Amino acid sequence: MRLYLLILLLFVPIISIAQDKDLEQNKTLKELNNKHASGIDRLQFLDSLAKEIRYDSTFNADSIFRETISYAQALDSIDMAVKHTVNFINYLNYGTNDYKEAKKIIKGTYPILSEITKPNIIDDFYIEAAYVYSDSRNFDEAIRLFDSAYVYAEKYQSKYMEISKFAKGIAYVNTGNFGDASMTLQEASKMFQAKNDTLYWLYTKSSISILYSKNGFFEEAKKERDELIEIAKHIPSYPNLHLIYYNNAADDNKVNNQKNRIKNLKYAVALNDKAENKTDYESLLKSGLAAALAENDSLKQAEDLIKELELTEKNITGFNKPFYLNAKMRFAFSVKDYPNALRYGMENHTLKTKGDQYEEIQEAALFLSEVYEQIGDNDKAFLHYKNYTKIKDSIGSSINTRVLAYYQTLYETEKRDLTIQNQNSNIALLATKNKVKNQWLLFGGLGLFSVFGFVTVVRSRNYAKKKQVLQEEFTQNIINAQEQERTRLAFELHDSVGQQLMLLTRKLKTIDNEDYGNLANDTLANLRSISQGLYPAALERLGFTAAIEDLVNELDESTDVFFSAEIENTDNHINKDKALHLYRVAQEALSNTLKHAEAKAIFISIEKVSNNIVMTIKDNGKGFDYSKALTTSKSLGMKSLMERCKIIKAQLEVESSIGKGTQIIIKLPIEAS
Known part of the structure; x- marks a missing residue:
């Protein structure tokens, strides 16, 4: 009963304030309706009133904006009418989220845009209109309007040049147009850099890094973020440094670099603890760290972090609930508490399927599969x-x-x-x-x-x-x-x-x-x-030399051609990427020989000569005209060899003539260690 009375007492002042606010609004509106000033005075009064209530969500702004716009048009003050139309669109977009009405106002304003006389009003209109369509997920129309905003911003040299370019790039991301998104964001980045707008430049680079990450360009994303981190360390006004480390950790998890994942998450949490608005991202960062620790057997630290989050209700409810559930379910799974892991996992999966983040839905489904497998329910x-x-x-x-x-x-x-x-x-x-x-x-x-x-x-x-x-x-x-x-x-x-x-x-x-x-x-x-044909497992497990030997032995067993080989161990002189391409070169060359050469015997040798790895493939087949083969449409195999050799900076030599067999020599320079 006391708690009920306390809540009631707390609400009394709020109700009283709201009533005072309504009285003030009614008084203002009454004053407006009873004002017997001349047309210009009345317009000035409406103008100042519309400016005052633009960001006041408790005021009945809708009718004031409509009255101001209508009266300005009646007095042929088109500049003022469009200026307050822009404010009205902004209010409908962010204040009430009434996208339908905002679009109706936008379309009704198009016919009078040509009558605007003052600069920077028309580009302001187009940028606000574009954001309405972007926020309502009509990205194609948003892109068109951002282009219009850019044209007028360029004409008047306003701030919306860079912002419209940046926003257009984000819209391209949402349409899945990765190529145009990347190019547009790069252009925006250069524009912000040229204007010395460091904060927006950092925002743009962060967007580019996320774009790279979403599309599997992890090295490019890391390069962008490393540059961001170095710059942001010297800019106290940049608020999102901890999120850069968080995104780095997300990429580390995708490539299974768990050590760096935990390291980056700890950096992110430490930076957030020093921030003024630390509660905004506390659940996101600490839940992510708790999940990473749980998956990597640091169970005590993970449990302590989860208990710390549970001390504040905001950290485990609303927007933060999915992050908290992710930490809870992964901790439960790690300690083999499968019933609770399933309960939290199901709740997390339900929340994820309500959104459109397919990577998160995918992870939630994989987790449930792993839990059901542990409890023996193979069907689920x-x-x-x-x-x-x-x-x-x-x-x-x-x-x-x-x-x-x-x-x-x-x-x-x-x-x-x-x-x-x-x-x-x-x-x-x-x-x-x-x-x-x-x-x-x-x-x-x-x-x-x-x-x-x-x-x-x-x-x-x-x-x-x-x-x-x-x-x-x-x-x-x-x-x-x-x-x-x-x-x-x-x-x-x-x-x-x-x-x-x-x-x-x-x-x-x-x-x-x-x-x-x-x-x-x-x-x-x-x-x-x-699977072996797509990627040679022996190359990963045993190294380049063993993989080539395995390839030759397999071909020797499966064909009537006599194979002989002299293969020197060169594993210490070639890295993983070059080994794969050189393996593919050998695979392609041997395949071409078996298909076309009609050879009875094939000889392959790999040896270290001076500062080169030299691979020689020789057959006693029918041979061919090498120069002619390069110019025909049937020489795709040979062109593939040439392109792969260029990738690894290897020299390719082909010696062949009709009736005298073929010899292929590849010389790969050894990089100094």
Whole structure:
């Protein structure tokens, strides 16, 4: 009863204040309606009143804005009408979230925009309109309006030049247009840097790093964040340094670098503890750290962090609840408290499925699969694992598509810039030519024409070389992306489909049917063979030399061709990336020989000669015209060898003639250690 009275007493002053506020509003509105001033005085009164109530959510701003805009238009004061229209749109967007009404006001304002006389009003209108469409997730229209805002901001040289470019980049991110998003954010970053707007420049770089991370460019994301961290350390006004470390930790978890993950999360928590608004991110950061500690056997520290969070209700409810649940379920799983792990996991999964963050839904499904597997419910474990792989494959496919789009955008942009530069240079030369021709007539004209012709030839050759370099870089990037995708698919086949087949095989053992068991075993063997073709497991486990020997032995056993090999151990002289490409070169060369050479014997040698690793593949087959093969459409295998050799900076030599067999020599320089 006392608690009830206390709550009632607490509410009395609030009700009283609200009533006083209503009386004040009614008095103001009454004063407005009874005002017998001239038109200009009344407009000035409305103008000042609209300015006062713009950010006051307790005031009935809607009617004041409408009255002010309508009266300003009646007096033909279009500048003031649009200025308060901008304020009204902002109020509807952020004050009431009435996007439908805001869009109606925007469309009704278009016809009078041409009558605006003062600068910086029209770009202000377009930027506010764009944010309405962006916040209501109509990103295509938002991008169009951000473009309009940029045009007028550039005309008036206003602050919205950089901001509209930045906001447009974020809109591209939300449409999944990764290539345009990256290029637009990079442009915004350069603009903020040129204006010395360090804070917005850091925000833009942070957005770029998140964009890279979401699409699997972890090295690029880390590079951006490392630069951000160094700069932000010297800027006290930058509020998000702890979030940069948190995002670093998220990437560390994706690549399974748990030591760095915990290190970055501890940095983030320590920085947040020193911040003035530490409670805003306390649950996010400490829950993340508790989950990481629990998954890495630091159970006492994880438990202490969770108990610390539970002391404040805000940390475990509302917006912060999913982060708290994630820590609780992973701690319960680590201490083998599977009933509670399942309870927290189910609650977390329900919350995640209400949003559109598919990576989080994927993680929630994988966790439930692991819990059900521990408690012996294989059917539910399989169901959730199936949901996990479905989402993961969808995300992986989307990322791969956007990665290729990104490289294509880079290539096309560089090509476009080179073309524009060449065109501008030609225009400048033509203008100079016309000027000199008027002065010198025939002799000057002929001289300039000669110079122009020479410069054009030189520029054309340089452009062709640059274009060739760009094309080679693009091709090499595609090869690297394909190699990454092969590796991902190989591990996915092993970790997901392989595990499912193993589970199926176990179940079939309970059924007295030998045919089913044999079929499952054969399917599993075929799957492992495909996985081996996508990514050689021996290369990862045993090293380059053993992987090549394994490849040669496998081909020797599966074909009628006689193989001989002299392979020196070179594992200490080649890194993992170059080893993979050199392995692929050998694999491609041997495959081409078996398909086309009609050889009876193949010899392969790998040796260290001076500062090079030299690989020689020789056969006694029918040979071919090497120079002709490079110019035909059927030489994709040979072109693939050439591109891979360029990637690892190796020298490729091919000696072949009709009827005399083929010899391929690859010389890979050894990097100084």
